[in-house]
Amino acid sequence: MKKLLLLMIAAATLFSCNNKSTLTTTTFTPTFNGVQGQYCGIVPTINSDGSIDFREGRVQSTEKYKNVTKVTATVDLSGLNSLNWVNASFYMINGGPGYCDAGGSSTYCNEIDFMETNGNVLSQTTVHLGTSNSANKESLEFSYLNSINTNSCWNQDYLSNPGSGVNNATVIDPTKPFDITIEFNADYTNMTVTYSQDSNSVVVYDFLSHTKGNDSSIDNLNDLKATMESGWSIVASYWQGYSPDQYKINGNEWYNYDDPACKDWSNVCSGAFKISNIKVTAESVI
Numbered sequence: 286m287k288k289l290l291l292l293m294i295a296a297a298t299l300f301s302c303n304n305k306s307t308l309t310t311t312t313f314t315p316t317f318n319g320v321q322g323q324y325c326g327i328v329p330t331i332n333s334d335g336s337i338d339f340r341e342g343r344v345q346s347t348e349k350y351k352n353v354t355k356v357t358a359t360v361d362l363s364g365l366n367s368l369n370w371v372n373a374s375f376y377m378i379n380g381g382p383g384y385c386d387a388g389g390s391s392t393y394c395n396e397i398d399f400m401e402t403n404g405n406v407l408s409q410t411t412v413h414l415g416t417s418n419s420a421n422k423e424s425l426e427f428s429y430l431n432s433i434n435t436n437s438c439w440n441q442d443y444l445s446n447p448g449s450g451v452n453n454a455t456v457i458d459p460t461k462p463f464d465i466t467i468e469f470n471a472d473y474t475n476m477t478v479t480y481s482q483d484s485n486s487v488v489v490y491d492f493l494s495h496t497k498g499n500d501s502s503i504d505n506l507n508d509l510k511a512t513m514e515s516g517w518s519i520v521a522s523y524w525q526g527y528s529p530d531q532y533k534i535n536g537n538e539w540y541n542y543d544d545p546a547c548k549d550w551s552n553v554c555s556g557a558f559k560i561s562n563i564k565v566t567a568e569s570v571i
Contacts, residue, residue: 317346356565374402379515
């Protein structure tokens with residue numbers, strides 16, 4: 286009987302050690318360094334309350350976080366109203382020290398884009414996992430915000446019959462701030478992203494439950510757990526370049542390229558993006 290009891294205690298201890306649900310986490314407030322953008326010559330303003338004002342450029346957390354379980358922030362896209370082909374981004378990268386990403390920099394690393402925008406109309410969430418630029422695999426979803434109703438360059442009819450990986454997020458009014466919540470489940474087999482504003486909320490990404498965009502090539506998140514052990518840093522940026530769906534990944538049936546007023550990119554320097562209340566829940570800082 287004593288031997289059986291010892292075996293049961295040993296098994297319970299092993300289960301406890303291997304069960305991710307027992308992970309002890311802390312909620313951290315990141316600190317950031319800013320980098321000047323290439324179009325307007327402006328460095329993002331990092332305010333004393335932790336909020337960041339962008340006219341362009343990028344910030345990256347000075348900390349890396351091990352075993353992230355949750356990331357939250359408040360996003361203000363009101364300064365991008367009626368702009369097209371400018372990108373306000375919030376994401377995390379699995380590398381450093383220094384900057385890396387899954388496609389735009391000379392140094393490759395895994396990247397999870399919580400939010401990338403085309404002005405303040407279309408947003409995209411993308412998980413990038415791989416070993417190099419050429420081996421990068423991704424899982425993505427698009428979401429329309431309420432501003433589609435007032436931007437004539439975008440086809441509102443598409444909302445009634447969206448394609449694969451497209452979500453109706455028009456309960457979110459991007460002329461006002463809204464909250465973004467990113468959550469990982471205990472074994473890192475799923476990630477969800479939720480936008481919330483007042484009493485409204487919408488899940489804009491759910492790896493296990495949602496249909497993905499047509500360019501998605503990841504069947505599982507098996508590689509994510511190992512990367513969480515080595516740590517991720519938090520990044521936000523505002524720039525002129527890739528915007529959902531600049532390269533017509535899904536055919537971009539929802540954009541009016543024939544209208545002369547819609548063909549040209551907006552001036553990134555005329556826009557503004559703000560992010561605040563950034564919190565990271567994780568096991569530790571690396």
